[in-house]
Amino acid sequence: MAYVITDTCISCGACAAVCPTESISEGAEHYEINPDTCIDCGACEAECPTGSIHPGE
Numbered sequence: 001m002a003y004v005i006t007d008t009c010i011s012c013g014a015c016a017a018v019c020p021t022e023s024i025s026e027g028a029e030h031y032e033i034n035p036d037t038c039i040d041c042g043a044c045e046a047e048c049p050t051g052s053i054h055p056g057e
């Protein structure tokens with residue numbers, strides 16, 4: 001389980017700035033979350049201005 005970033009991400013970087021485990025980095029299309037280091041804290045979801053971050057399934 002890890003949070004995921006969808007295609008509506010505008011690559012603003014707000015999420016990466018708040019992640020306590022530095023799990024978010026800029027990918028080819030948009031920002032991406034590393035599922036191996038994400039601890040499901042939800043901090044990034046609250047910061048995203050476009051609502052592009054959701055809990056994984």
Ligand code: SF4
Nearest residue numbers: 019038039041042044
């Ligand atoms: Fe980082 Fe928390 Fe978002 Fe996971 S849920 S990517 S640990 S801010």
